Structure formats: structure tokens, C-alpha cells
Amino acid sequence: MSGIFEYNGGSIVGMKGKNCIAMACDRRFGQQMSTITTNYQKVFKIQDNILLALSGLNSDIHTFYALMEKEINLYNLKENRKMKPTTFANLVASALYERRFGPFFVTPIVAGLENGKPILATYDSIGCKSDLDDFQVGGTGGNYIYGACEAFFKPDLSPEELEEVIGQSLVSGCDRDSLSGWGGVVYVLTEQKLTVKILKTKQT
Amino acid sequence: MIDFDPSTFGLAHTYQKEDKDEINTLSMPSAPQVIYRSLNGPTQTNGGNKLNNFKHGTTTLGFVFKEGILLAVDSRASMGSFLSSEQVRKVIEINEYLLGTMAGGAADCQYWLAYLANHCRTYELKNGSKLSVAAASKFLQGILIGYKNSGLSMGCMIAGTDLSGQHLYYIDNDGMRLKGDIFSVGSGSTYAYGVLDNYYRYDLSLDEAVELGVRAIYHATHRDTASGGVVRVYHIHQNGWTKVHDGIDVVDLHYKFAQQKGLVGDGDEAKQRLF
Numbered sequence: 001m002s003g004i005f006e007y008n009g010g011s012i013v014g015m016k017g018k019n020c021i022a023m024a025c026d027r028r029f030g031q032q033m034s035t036i037t038t039n040y041q042k043v044f045k046i047q048d049n050i051l052l053a054l055s056g057l058n059s060d061i062h063t064f065y066a067l068m069e070k071e072i073n074l075y076n077l078k079e080n081r082k083m084k085p086t087t088f089a090n091l092v093a094s095a096l097y098e099r100r101f102g103p104f105f106v107t108p109i110v111a112g113l114e115n116g117k118p119i120l121a122t123y124d125s126i127g128c129k130s131d132l133d134d135f136q137v138g139g140t141g142g143n144y145i146y147g148a149c150e151a152f153f154k155p156d157l158s159p160e161e162l163e164e165v166i167g168q169s170l171v172s173g174c175d176r177d178s179l180s181g182w183g184g185v186v187y188v189l190t191e192q193k194l195t196v197k198i199l200k201t202k203q204t
Numbered sequence: 205m206i207d208f209d210p211s212t213f214g215l216a217h218t219y220q221k222e223d224k225d226e227i228n229t230l231s232m233p234s235a236p237q238v239i240y241r242s243l244n245g246p247t248q249t250n251g252g253n254k255l256n257n258f259k260h261g262t263t264t265l266g267f268v269f270k271e272g273i274l275l276a277v278d279s280r281a282s283m284g285s286f287l288s289s290e291q292v293r294k295v296i297e298i299n300e301y302l303l304g305t306m307a308g309g310a311a312d313c314q315y316w317l318a319y320l321a322n323h324c325r326t327y328e329l330k331n332g333s334k335l336s337v338a339a340a341s342k343f344l345q346g347i348l349i350g351y352k353n354s355g356l357s358m359g360c361m362i363a364g365t366d367l368s369g370q371h372l373y374y375i376d377n378d379g380m381r382l383k384g385d386i387f388s389v390g391s392g393s394t395y396a397y398g399v400l401d402n403y404y405r406y407d408l409s410l411d412e413a414v415e416l417g418v419r420a421i422y423h424a425t426h427r428d429t430a431s432g433g434v435v436r437v438y439h440i441h442q443n444g445w446t447k448v449h450d451g452i453d454v455v456d457l458h459y460k461f462a463q464q465k466g467l468v469g470d471g472d473e474a475k476q477r478l479f
Contacts, residue, residue, distance in 0.1 A: 038471035
């Protein structure tokens, strides 16, 4: 397996629903063909209404998350207010482009709720933002998850339905990728709460 | 006069001429010829990095114990990181008293083990007695030495029963042939050896041996990305071989073993932060 993006493996997916968003990720932390742990965190809560999912090189996943955590904390302190999801989506793009000639080897997905309206943005590793789609994927299993998403997804799903659809898409996609899987976590964010569910998946 | 015609020079051609005489039954297509031998050494497979060589992406194991030989294999086939199948049959039934395991190139293993089966049957008909395991494995070794450095990829175990008992051989594309009591082949073999070496005893009962084989394969499938699917188990005894398990799903095994330890098995034993 060549490629820095295939070194650790992993998959993420984000979806929009009716006044809600969902993110899902696998839980594998591996080094090429060997699996090290099965409880690695890849989705981070940046703020009560913003989730950041990262796939790619695990070292950069951690570093980039720490950088974004720092940015949002400083913003909260300086501006004395919460950051809007669309602002954060732009911040991610700028932070990635800042490292244009020595990039972070990550493909992030940002999801949030702005005044009840769902926001979903995805990027390549140097910060090209794409925020017009209803679902996005990332990671080594991404292409396989796309297929499952196209089959299961419908616009304006309720939070319960969205949780079911995103869970199924992640699991079906990861089952065809040898570098992703070993568990799954689904996060569903609504105006009222964030629900986190651990999926029972193949552990092979 | 030695024939210097390049198309027939070398060991490979001898295996074609063999049975062309009387027995005119369903003869196998001619064995492939090596037309050009590279002077550059072994054909590099997958950039020469053995650990990432997906052609050996598998876990197979076999061990000798007091009730005969146990073979256990996984069933995953991957093309790079894409899983092409989870239902492959990696134990090839050569005949009723010989089994071969597949690791490396599937096409290579399937073809040459079928070729071996043909040879064994022809020998049996010509000579009135079955070919011994030692002779069958040596025949295969001879073929592979003839194709050395041409890029064949095979790491198989030949296990069977004959008049002198049950025997296990390891054969690979480099021409290595080893007789032994415990072998594990493939990318997941390191994980399987860990379990196998820990609990192996010659005087295991059949049930204990099956349990050991299944466990070793399960642990390899959990850690190795190129192994997975289902576990298939075969037992070789003095009357031939028996298929003990046609396919136990390793996912079920994971949750069963976790439950035995009092855990859920979803990776949350360490109670990691989720968000």
C-alpha cells in the first residue's frame, strides 16, 4: 500500500437531514496492514453546534484537530461569542491553505447547525471547500461509502432515520475496504442534543 | 544431441512431454513455458516489500497432532485495499487423501495443485499404489524450481495421509520444501503463530485442536487487514480428510470470545473519549 493517505486508513461520512446533521466514522487505528487499536477518535466536537470529522494520516488528524481547537478557543475569548458554522468552515479552508507547500495529510468534513439550518462542507488536503452536497465522504473507504449513500440517502430525513442511513452506509462501505472498520460511531446533532451511538461492526 | 531450441530448453518443457503417450484422456493444457529468463534476478512482486505483498495476503495454518493433521484457513481476497471476496476457498482438495493450502497467487496455486492432482492420479493408475505425501510435495517442489525467478507466487502447505502416516510439508515459489509439525503462511501468520505456539501440544484432542486452529485464525483476521471472512477447518486422519468447518464467520467469533471474557467487544474497553 503506497501513499501517505493509505498509511493509517480510515473512513468518515457526513450527511444533512431535516434540521439535523449526522457524522459517522470508523474506529480503526492501524499501520499499513496491522491494526493497532479499535477505539481511535476521528470526529471532534468543536463547539456545541459544530462537528469536525478528519480522515487521513492519524498524526495530522490529531495535530489539525488541536490547531482548530486552539483557533476556536482564541476566537471565543477575543470576540466573546460563539463561532458560526459557516465561519468555521472558512477557517478550516484557510488553515489548510496556509500549509499549501507542506500540507496536512487530512481530508476534513465540517458539519454544523446554523440557526437550525444544516451546514456540511468537505475539503481536499489543501483547502478547497465544497459545501453544496447533501452528503460527503472521506478516507480510504470513501468511494465504497458513496455507493451505499447514493442507494440509501433521501433528502430531509428525520434524526432517527438519518442515524440509521448513515450507519448503514458507513458499515457497508467499510466492509469492502480492508483499511477501515473495526467499529463505527455515529453522531447526530440536532438543535436540542448530540446523540452518540457506537455501532457493532465487523472486527476483521 | 542436446536440443538448443529456445522454446524447449530448460526444465519447464519436461512437464509437458510426460503423459502424451498412451493415456489419451482429458489431458491438461500444456504447462506454461518460460520463454525468456531474466538475468536480473527474481521478478519483483509488489515493490519487493514482503510485508505489504498482497499476494500473500492471507492466513493459513496447519499442525500435526496425535489425531492427525489440522488445517485452518481464512477466506479473504484483497486487491490492494479493496476486498474482492470474503468467501474464497483456500484449501484445495487435491484428492481424497491430499490437501493443499493456498497463499500467494490464487491462479498459481489453483493451477499447480490441480496439475499435482492429475499427476497423483496418473501415478496411481500406472503403479497401482498411491503417491506418498513426500513424493507429491517433492514433485511440486521440482516444478516450482523450474519456474524459479519467473514471478510465480505460492506459499502452500501440502498435507496428507499415506502408508507411513500423516505428513505436513511447506512448499514455496523459491523452491523451498520443509517438513514440519507447525506451519503458518501468509501476512497474518505472525499473529497466528503467537496463538499457535502458546497452546500447541502434540497430545491435543480433536476438539481442542479445532478450537486452537479456529482461535489462531480469528486472532490473525482481527489484526491483519488482509485476512478475514470465514474460518474453514479440515482434519486429515489415516482414512483421508474430513471438512470439520465449512465456514465460521470471524465476526461472530469476535463477539463470542469477547463475551467469554465478559466484554462487549466494540473497542470500548478503555472507555475512550468519543467527542
